Amino acid sequence: MLIDTLSYGDEAFPGSIRTQNMSGWTVSGIGLNDPYQWQLSAAGDQQQSVISTGGAIGNPCSFTRPVVLVSSDLNADGHVDAADLAILLGAWGSCAGCPADLDANGTVDAADLAILLGAWSL
Ligand SMILES: [Ca+2]
Ligand SMILES: [Ca+2]
Numbered sequence: 001m002l003i004d005t006l007s008y009g010d011e012a013f014p015g016s017i018r019t020q021n022m023s024g025w026t027v028s029g030i031g032l033n034d035p036y037q038w039q040l041s042a043a044g045d046q047q048q049s050v051i052s053t054g055g056a057i058g059n060p061c062s063f064t065r066p067v068v069l070v071s072s073d074l075n076a077d078g079h080v081d082a083a084d085l086a087i088l089l090g091a092w093g094s095c096a097g098c099p100a101d102l103d104a105n106g107t108v109d110a111a112d113l114a115i116l117l118g119a120w121s122l
């Protein structure tokens with residue numbers, strides 16, 4: 001079963017990251033097929049990336065769940081489900097500072113929807 005997909009490559013997608021000797025990661029692009037949402041790892045970043053003795057930068061085999069995913073439980077009932085989805089959809093569009101703006105970019109949109117769906121629980 002296909003869970004997710006990502007098309008990538010800095011030649012196919014000019015300006016996107018090149019993960020040569022370092023890894024890349026995303027928060028805003030979780031669940032989206034958008035290599036422009038990814039950023040290069042840096043020592044000590046949110047993913048606790050480190051520099052190897054060979055100079056490569058990354059955090060092999062781990063992903064630190066971003067804090068924003070916790071706030072996907074918009075009605076604070078301990079589950080991320082249809083009730084939270086309804087709240088998010090009801091706030092769709094420009095919505096600076098509202099709880100449904102999970103990535104805090106001032107707009108409730110597909111990126112926030114992806115974050116909520118990524119945290120889905122029943
Ligand atoms: Ca909830
Ligand atoms: Ca947003």
